[in-house]
Amino acid sequence: MAHIPYPPSYYAASANPAPLRDELQADIQADVCIVGAGYTGLSSALFLLEQGFSVAIVEAARVGFGASGRNGGQIVNSYSRDIDVIERSVGARHAQLFGEMAFEGGRIIRERVARYNIACDLKDGGVFAALGAKQMGHLEAQKRLRERYGHQQLELLDRVRIRDVVGSDHYVGGLLDLSGGHIHPLNLALGEAAAVESLGGRIFEQSPATRIERGANPVVHTARGKVRAKFVIVAGNAYLGNLVPELAAKSMPCGTQVIATEPLDEALARSLLPQDYCVEDCNYLLDYYRLSADNRLIFGGGVVYGARDPANIEAIIRPKLLKVFPQLAKVKVEFAWTGNFLLTLSRLPQVGRLGDTVYYSQGCSGHGVTYTHLAGKILAEALRGQAERFDAFASLPHYPFPGGRALGAPLTALGAWYYTLRDKLGV
DSSP: OOOOOOOSOHHHHTOOOOOOOOOOOSEEEEEEEEEOOSHHHHHHHHHHHHTTOOEEEEOSSSTTOSGGGTSOOEEOOSOSSOHHHHHTTSOHHHHHHHHHHTTHHHHHHHHHHHHTTOOSOOEEEEEEEESSHHHHHHHHHHHHHHHHTTOOOEEEEOHHHHTTTOOOSSOSEEEEEEEEEEOOHHHHHHHHHHHHHHTTOEEESSOOOOEEEOSSSOEEEOSSOEEEEEEEEEOOGGGOTTSSHHHHTTOEEEEEEEEEESOOOHHHHHHHOTTOOEEEEOSSSOOEEEEOTTSOEEEEEEEEETOOOOSOHHHHHHHHHHHHOGGGTTOOEEEEEEEEEEEOTTSSOEEEEETTTEEEEEOOTTOHHHHHHHHHHHHHHHHTTOOHHHHHHHTSOOOOOTTHHHHHHHHHHHHHHHHHHHHHHTO
């Protein structure tokens, strides 16, 4: 089949060397076949291989082709909806599990980077920045909530203190999470893929799954091959298409846009982010940014419901950047790209089984860097028969979008407009 390259982005342009992996062109066997070589699939594979399973991954394009290789690169704890929302919908035992798991994904990333010597520009520290008093009150409550679950690496920042970490007058305060941080996301995925192969795992690129035979002995078919397995893990997220129709009905691909400036001189870069932390604001449709290893400002934001690619990404994102850092008016933008994430109606992940042998995790809703690494661990636990944490996620309700994806996109955009208006009015 035709070779699908990485889409143009700063990450693709600065990626570590990686092999072009073969297409699947045979009938093979493995204990587990994983569909998708993004973070969910790679994390699952590593945990399974470390526990003695044989693993084969089929990937439609290249390792980290989707959101895993295009995201903002921020290590942000918890979920897209915080633990208090989950507390209101599950029992006390499950709430405790979710609270304990909320900070595990970042630890898994750091452990992987250390164990497998992954070069991905890992840096510590992330800031949630408040644009008004209401958002600051939310951060104060969030700090109390997270400390209740044992997360102590948090510091509230007042109007003066936040200027120590963000060189902008845009914010009234913030919350610093020292266990947050940022990475080169594509290099993290490439490093994890190399680790998978070092343990005997097989990764086939340019091999989109065309059909999954379910049942006691599931089979994943590609155009020129198949994988016979004991278990299948579906980990395609926003790039899964309609391979599993019942999953597609309960989720919506959405696009987010990112730009990267030309390299900034050291003094200018340090004036923007003196501690080199990553930052995201507290709006419903939030903006996020950080410095790369070569001192580019990487700035993202905006959502396109239904995952259409905007004609001019820089025109969407540059005004947002200049609101925060007007001093960058003359700085050139050298890269602009979009990537899709998978939104659920509840904004909580969807985890479950299709029959007894096909497992899935999807719908990180824009909060996937840490969650996907946790998901790999809980999927591997479930395949070993330790399903308590898997079952906690599986117990969360999965709602279809009203009217399906065709009507869901405009309705969701209307809801986002409402919350954006509330953000602007501070109500």
